[in-house]
Amino acid sequence: MTQKVCNQARRHILKGLGAATLLSPLSSLPAWAVESRRLYIDGLSFLPTDINDVKASKLDAFIADISGIDKIEQADGTINYKRTYQACINSIKQAANSVIANPDVYLQGQTGADINKARAQQQTAVFFQIQGADCVEDDGANNEWPLLDSLHQQGLRVLQLTHHYGNRYAGGALDNNGLKSLNPPLTTAGQSLIEELNRKNILIDVSHSSAQTALDTAKASRSPIVQSHGAARAIVNNARCSPDEVIRAIGDSGGVFGVFMMSFWLTNKPTPTIEDYIRQLGYIAKVGGVNSVAIANDFPLRGQENLLALDNNNSEGIKEYLPWWHRLEEQNVLGFDVEPKHVVIPEFNSIDRMSRIDDALKKARFKSTDRDRFMGENWQRVLKQVLV
Numbered sequence: 001m002t003q004k005v006c007n008q009a010r011r012h013i014l015k016g017l018g019a020a021t022l023l024s025p026l027s028s029l030p031a032w033a034v035e036s037r038r039l040y041i042d043g044l045s046f047l048p049t050d051i052n053d054v055k056a057s058k059l060d061a062f063i064a065d066i067s068g069i070d071k072i073e074q075a076d077g078t079i080n081y082k083r084t085y086q087a088c089i090n091s092i093k094q095a096a097n098s099v100i101a102n103p104d105v106y107l108q109g110q111t112g113a114d115i116n117k118a119r120a121q122q123q124t125a126v127f128f129q130i131q132g133a134d135c136v137e138d139d140g141a142n143n144e145w146p147l148l149d150s151l152h153q154q155g156l157r158v159l160q161l162t163h164h165y166g167n168r169y170a171g172g173a174l175d176n177n178g179l180k181s182l183n184p185p186l187t188t189a190g191q192s193l194i195e196e197l198n199r200k201n202i203l204i205d206v207s208h209s210s211a212q213t214a215l216d217t218a219k220a221s222r223s224p225i226v227q228s229h230g231a232a233r234a235i236v237n238n239a240r241c242s243p244d245e246v247i248r249a250i251g252d253s254g255g256v257f258g259v260f261m262m263s264f265w266l267t268n269k270p271t272p273t274i275e276d277y278i279r280q281l282g283y284i285a286k287v288g289g290v291n292s293v294a295i296a297n298d299f300p301l302r303g304q305e306n307l308l309a310l311d312n313n314n315s316e317g318i319k320e321y322l323p324w325w326h327r328l329e330e331q332n333v334l335g336f337d338v339e340p341k342h343v344v345i346p347e348f349n350s351i352d353r354m355s356r357i358d359d360a361l362k363k364a365r366f367k368s369t370d371r372d373r374f375m376g377e378n379w380q381r382v383l384k385q386v387l388v
Helices: 003-022 031-036 052-056 085-100 114-120 146-153 188-200 211-220 244-252 274-288 305-309 314-320 322-330 353-363 368-386
Strands: 041-045 061-065 070-073 079-082 106-108 124-131 156-160 203-205 225-230 257-259 293-295
Touching: 041 225, 041 293, 041 368, 061 114, 061 368, 085 106, 085 124, 085 146, 106 114, 114 124, 114 368, 146 156, 146 188, 156 225, 188 203, 188 211, 203 368, 211 225, 211 244, 225 244, 244 257, 244 274, 257 274, 274 293, 274 353, 274 368, 293 368, 305 314, 314 322, 353 368
Parallel strands: 041 061, 061 124, 106 124, 124 156, 156 203, 203 225, 225 257, 257 293
Antiparallel strands: 070 079
C-alpha cells in the first residue's frame, strides 16, 4: 500500500470512529492512532491514588517522585523534608508494587526506550525519581555505593541532588544563612556522586539546588543534566528560580528544563494567567534553546488538591504557604520579601493540563515542531540518551 493510500485509509477509519470515540479513553483507538498524536511527557508528578487519573491525563510518560520523607525541624524553625534511605527504600518498593499491580495502565520505565514501548502498548511509562540525595548520604566510602545500588535495583532512574537545603553532596537553593550572596557549590563528595550516577546511567536533577551547585554539576557530568521542575529568575527574582547561566548550562549539557505549575514562582502579578506560563516556556527557549524546554507539574496529576477543593480560589489557597514563606523572609532569603498572592493558574490546575498547554502554545503561534519538543520530545530525547 502506498503512503498516500495508507493516509487515505487512516482518514477514512478516523471518520468512521466518530467524535464520541475520539473523546473516549485512548485504549479504544487503533495503536497507530495513539502513536501518531503528539507525545505528552510530564517532568514531575506522583503516582495517583485513583488509577483512572493516569489515562485521563493523556500522558505517555511521566517522572514520578516516589520519595519517602522524614520531617526535620531546623534551628530557624523551618521544616526540611529529608529523603532518608529507610523512608525511600520503603516508598520505592511500594511504588513498584503499585505499578506491577496495574499492568494495563503502567509500564515501569527502566530505559528511555520504554516510552515507545509503553506507547505502543497504550500504557504510560513511569520513571521513579527521588527529590534529594539525602537517601544515599551514608554512601561513597571506599568508592562503594550500596544504598544507591539498592535503590537503583528497585527502579530509581532520576536523582535530585538536594531539596531546598544542602546536604553532604550539594548546596540548596534556600541555603543562605541570611546572606543573599551565599551560593554553596557541589562538594568533593558530590563530585564522586556525579561520577557514580553517570556510571549507573541515572539522570541527574538539579531542581532545588543552588545556582553554583547546578553550574558545577553541569561541568562535572559526562551526561545531560536536567532541572525537572523550576522557573526563570529573570521573571521572578526568587532563590527557587534559576538564573540565566544555569538555564544555559543545562541546555548546553544536552539536558532539559521543566517549567512547573507553582504560579508564585512563575509570575509576581496578582492574578496568574495562561500567558504567564507560556512566557516562561518562551524565555527558557530563548536562553537555553528550543531543545531545552519541557513541561513539569510538581502537583498530583489532577492538580493541587487543596486548591481544587477551593474551586481554585487562590486568595484562600495561598494561606497554607504563607507561614513557611514568612519564615524564609525573616531569614532574608532572596525573593521571599515579595508576598505571594496565588498558588496555581486555574486553567492548568486540571487533569487535562497537557492538552490545555498544547492548545495555548498553538494560540501563541509556536511552531508545531517546537510544540512537539516542548510537550514531550525533549524529555524523550534525554531519557533515551541517559537511561540506557
